[in-house]
Amino acid sequence: MNCKAAIAAFFMHFRMTKNKDFFQAVYDIVRLIPPGRVTTYGAIAQALGSKGAARMVGWAMNASHGLLDVPAHRVVNRKGLLTGKMHFEDEGAMQRKLLADGITVVNDQIQQFESCFWDPKELG
DNA sequence: CACTTGACTTATT
């Protein structure tokens, strides 16, 4: 299944489950973040229809530990700051994973953040 | 069962 179809399938699934599994919807979006790209809590919340529910997205990520295929390191705050790094295994884990994706992080700030940013609604 | 907190963001003063 190509990326576009996967995302389309996700949105269909999302519309059916958004009121049931907010967290699951968040995980589904995070799983679809392309390698080398990042997105924000707010963008995910907005894609879910709840513009101001960024905190929930963060809460969902907090619960995403142990879930494979959920690259939580690709989710940062709106400035591209690694606000959640402290919740990883160790402080360097998040930055290391981003670096492995080809994303440069300096002083907890993603470089070229705007060009790495991936809006869930861009569908690819 | 009521209150606080949290990996956030936008609006208001």
Add this chain to the structure above:
DNA sequence: TAATAAGCCAAGT
């Protein structure tokens, strides 16, 4: 321009 308030919704206490 910077500080503060408000909104989001679930989970812990």
